[in-house]
Amino acid sequence: MVFEKILVPYDNSPNSKLALKKALTLAALTKSNITIVHVIAYHKAMAKIVEPYTETIFIHVKKFLDDAKKEAHKKNIKTEEKILYGNPSEEILGLMKKKKFDLVIMGKRGTTKLTGPSLGSVSNALVQTSKVPVLIIS
Template sequence: MKILVPIDGSKSSKKSVVLAREIGEKFEAELMILTVIPETTVFEQYPTNFPYTLEMDKANVDRAEYVLSDVERELIKYPYEIQTYYTSGNPAHQIVKFAEDHNADLIIMGNRGLGAFSRTFLGSVSNKVINQSKVSVLVVKDGAKEE
């Protein structure tokens, strides 16, 4: 069994790692930990912003590596295989694509707890993944009070 765990360093994504560990241990599952680097297209539109784009890209990669290393430390005693990955682009699209490309059996991800108003107009990453994925999705709420 393969479980994809998309993370962003938020409280709910940390909770999703804990739950993925529990489920993974019961099913002897491989955990695939993924973080998605946001696109920096706003800066890329203007040639004078090129140095800033490079700095943003480096900062985003550094952040992704930090988030992944934090989870690796959390899962140090996990008895089965763990793979960590980062990619860039639209988070929901990249998560769905990654799950399909890597034959994930389950996606366990956090929900940042956006209020109903924000969720209706913006759509959350977890909501988009639920609606676009061919793989079952388990969403872990962080327990934060909705606005």
């Protein structure tokens, strides 16, 4: 199996940082391109509460994605970044369908601790529904 396009969901959590590190190692070996994606969780019911902070949130996300891209560029790995808004699982799955990735590498659990002791809700959703391999890093 050839990996040309790797997707890395990234939320700046320790697990996502580790997943990015592993993805960069694999990409260097296989000459793959990496897309780093972050989904700003957004629900229309909370729009009025979140709206005043939208620019601040975007700036924060852009900074840690830029830091992640710098790590990739140190290893001469071509990267693309995506910032999406909505339900993280749905948005990542939608991106996967549009861009036809060969592999997804992600952390076991992100910044939220709302689910049980196993997989996080986003990683679980991707493992359950993805048509491409998903490598979970813990």
